[in-house]
Amino acid sequence: MHGLILFDLDGTLYQGDAPFRFYAKTIARHMASEDQHRYLDQVESHLNGRERLVAGDNWEAVVQLAEPYLADDDLWQQAFVETRIFMNGEQCELEVPDALRQLLRELRSKITLACVSNSPPEAAIPLLQRLDLYCLFDQVTPSANKPNGLIQHARELWNGQLVPERTLSVGDNYRNDIAPALEAGFATAHISPRGYFPGPSIARGYALDDVIPFIRSWVTRLSEPQRPAEM
Structure with missing residues (x-):
């Protein structure tokens, strides 16, 4: 991967x-x-x-x-x-940024995309389907038990051999999505519509649109050849 x-x-x-x-x-x-x-x-x-x-x-x-x-x-x-x-009903108005769908389609051939949610499957999966996002992820993991489960699920997606420097966590809950990822050595992108940023993150923004340029550049850097260490 x-x-x-x-x-x-x-x-x-x-x-x-x-x-x-x-x-x-x-x-x-x-x-x-x-x-x-x-x-x-x-x-x-x-x-x-x-x-x-x-x-x-x-x-x-x-x-x-x-x-x-x-x-x-x-x-x-x-x-x-x-x-x-x-x-999961049409009365609930939710908006998915067009840039997100474009990003997911663009990255699927380059990287593994996973949606890791604490919501139970009977809530998470129908919602992703309603938003036309379910088919854009390689893996959907509901009932993830974050924060404790975040690293465990990442390790499973890496087939047991976690590669922190090639893993990025994107989320709005600092305790669940960002803090454990930073501790494990992942890159992070923290989203907070109300501007609540309680700790460090590699990238941050008020909405997903704000961090999409960072996500795209992070994936691009993964493809760049590694320079040999200077003697």
């Missing part, structure tokens, strides 16, 4: 806040009326950038904002399941 790129799914391959608003509204149904309005206003302020919350991604932000009003893991999980069903 010439090289490997690990793409996260949620918050990375598509743009749009509809899932997070639906998730918040589903949680809010179980709150007292006065708490519902206050909570949903806080979620909207976060999504609009008026009041940024320190969170790994918008899923975490929705839950963190709910905690003072309703701390119930089971309820949050049920609301998340309902949201995943909503995301």
